[in-house]
Amino acid sequence: MEWSNQQMDEKEQLRKVKETARPTVGIWILSAGTLMLIFSLVLSISLGAADIDFKTVWGTVFNFNPELVEHQIIWELRMPRVIGAAIVGSCFAVSGALMQGMTRNPLADSGLLGLNAGAAFMLALCFAFFPGLSYTYVILFSFLGAALGAGIVYGVGSLSENGLTPIRLVLAGAAVSALLGALSEGIALYYEIGQDLAFWYAGGVSGTTWSHLKVVTPWLCIAILGAIALSRSITILSLGEEVAIGLGEKMGRVKILSAIIILILAGAAVSVVGAVSFVGLIVPHLARRLVGHDYRWIIPTSALLGALLVVFADLSARIINPPYETPIGALIALIGVPFFLYLARKGGGQV
């Protein structure tokens, strides 16, 4: 330390701290995001096939009267659906952020590692063989399916002697997703459950009920908190594996923990809404633009932005062509595909 000739006085030091750390921006964005989310939730609850004004929404939340039809619509139909949309958005976005940080692959999405396809495949099996299965089990099968998809992808990817690389993961993910997709379709045709499945594939939150949310929410809260706890290690991992090892990161542990969290997030989200892609792709990139590269900020920001995106997508799905619902997966793909092409064209770059 002999060369540090410039001893900065305390004020100068403080200025530098404020300038270089990004919490000021981060806190501002998180607060603004929270406000916007609350606003969009209320907006989304009040708009739809039957328009309901804000006052009634307020009344339902704080002064519920089961005899009013409007209150019933809000409580039984709109609220669970809107909250479900928000939760699902957070899940896909956070799992995407984790995957992108972990694999340093800017195109990572739960679709990429075969998670969505795996979960959807399991759902097809559930529909075909255990049609009356309770939601608790459906969601467990969905985790299993996500794990199965990811497991095959990792397995295929690491068969090669040189071990796992991001590129190999992407290729394996594409192949396994195609296979699982084909199998699900085969099952759907053979057992004539195509219509039930189409609902999951197109993705929709309209079927969400309070009982679904009761099962899913605890899982997701734990998983998102876990993701935040891991966020600093993810930042280190995103510098590259060799650098991370040099910095003393416990690679094995971080990778396993993040993999489990990703499985829970993606599995649960697919079980609610179907295999919606692109949320996990777009949102982390936006978050990175806003709050910089530190995953301690990226993950909470992604959770918020993901919720916002899906709530708005769901709202648009309902008001574009009422009383019919436009599939939410299609709407998100409308933004997602050009974005994917833009990223791919940028050369994949780095995260």
Next chain:
Amino acid sequence: MDALDVNKISVGYSNNLIIKDLSVAIPKHKITTIVGPNGCGKSTLIKTIVRVLQVQSGAVFLEGKAIHTLDTKEVAKRMAVLPQTAQAPSGLTVFELVSYGRFPHRKRMGRLTQKDYEYIYWALDVTGLNDLKDQPANALSGGQRQRVWIAMALSQGTDILVLDEPTTYLDLAHQLDILLLLQRLNKEEGRTIIMVLHDLNHASRFSDYMIAMRDGAVITEGTPNEVMTCDYLRKVFQINADLISCPHSTNPVCLSYQLCKNNSECKVI
């Protein structure tokens, strides 16, 4: 005691060992350079030392203790690494990247402490990056970027610094720049430096100790005067070298060379 003791390690896959039964000792407070032709296993050796690759047998000892039995964070407080292909994620500023060097010293959720800041600013200072600290690391030139990674390794505050080809892809002046910086760190602070270099003359000029490898084995090791001889250069690189004494370090450097076709003598000017 030696800084690092590599004891009979074998690395690679069971049917295809890249390094077999290799032993070598890295002296403390010295600059040690590993040289050898492409594919001789020098990067494999470095990667094993910094625990990126696992040994099939044998062990690497850090100041007397087997490195894989130590807590990896504790190792990171004593040995910093600059990998060959370090690539910064886009959007990260120089300051942020350098600050990650403090990772092994920090508590799980803690903020940067006064001491962390001292190390970071010292590292930026030594590497001459103070003016660039708010620039995105990716927007810098190759030489500057390499300095950023070195600054990150320095802010780690370790006695041992391991660098895999730190001068590759840099022009002549920037190569020297990096090497002079490393030399200064070694001379003024007694840091142990281990690196892989492709340029023999740089290796000879800046090293206290050289290790020459070929086909996954150490052919010879010692001071530049002991290693940079016609015989060994022929054995290691299959070249006939014209050696002269370096005017800056008095160690032998290679003026020019010819590919070795037969056993023709190489001459010392």
